[in-house]
Amino acid sequence: MPPSLVRWSIVLLMLVLAAPVAFAEERRAPAKRSGASRKLLRVPGGERLRSDAALAFQKMHAEAHQQGVWLWVVSGHRSRAEQRYLYRLYRKGLGPRAARPGRSNHQRGTAVDVSVGDVSSAAYGWLSANACRFGFRRTVRSEPWHWEYRPKTTPLPKPGHACPDRYRPLPPAPAEVATPSPS
Numbered sequence: 001m002p003p004s005l006v007r008w009s010i011v012l013l014m015l016v017l018a019a020p021v022a023f024a025e026e027r028r029a030p031a032k033r034s035g036a037s038r039k040l041l042r043v044p045g046g047e048r049l050r051s052d053a054a055l056a057f058q059k060m061h062a063e064a065h066q067q068g069v070w071l072w073v074v075s076g077h078r079s080r081a082e083q084r085y086l087y088r089l090y091r092k093g094l095g096p097r098a099a100r101p102g103r104s105n106h107q108r109g110t111a112v113d114v115s116v117g118d119v120s121s122a123a124y125g126w127l128s129a130n131a132c133r134f135g136f137r138r139t140v141r142s143e144p145w146h147w148e149y150r151p152k153t154t155p156l157p158k159p160g161h162a163c164p165d166r167y168r169p170l171p172p173a174p175a176e177v178a179t180p181s182p183s
Helices: 003-027 051-066 080-091 122-134
Strands: 040-042 048-050 073-075 111-114 136-138 146-149
Touching: 040 051, 048 051, 051 122, 051 136, 051 146, 122 136
Parallel strands: none
Antiparallel strands: 040 048, 073 111, 111 146, 136 146
């Protein structure tokens, strides 16, 4: 067999063997999507969130900033590997509580950990009173910093009222003082 024919035979054999691998990606079923884009965008603090959650957070951040409150994200989207690592640390007693990989909304890009200090801080007070207007709510009782973007199931406040915080009761309304009517 002439050398050029051997060379072409090898090239043809490699193409035949590589074709199933090269086109396998096209044959896979498309990933499930929840209607919202899976693209990740950066938010203040440099972390990333799913695009709809990031846009809502950016609006919330801008309004808080106008009122003198700084909302800084310290944890946003996490890959499965990052979540697995944090969960392993938690199980060994070496880190804070972490959800099992696949069960954290950080992996979905809809959960943020905001630097709030504690429940008496200005940042927490502002979030508690306003976050629901942007679709965010606190979902973990022991974590005042953990907020999740759930616009479809987060109730809006009544007109003229603050957002309801299920982990912190609203201050009592001032009692009305009865005034005698002039008669």
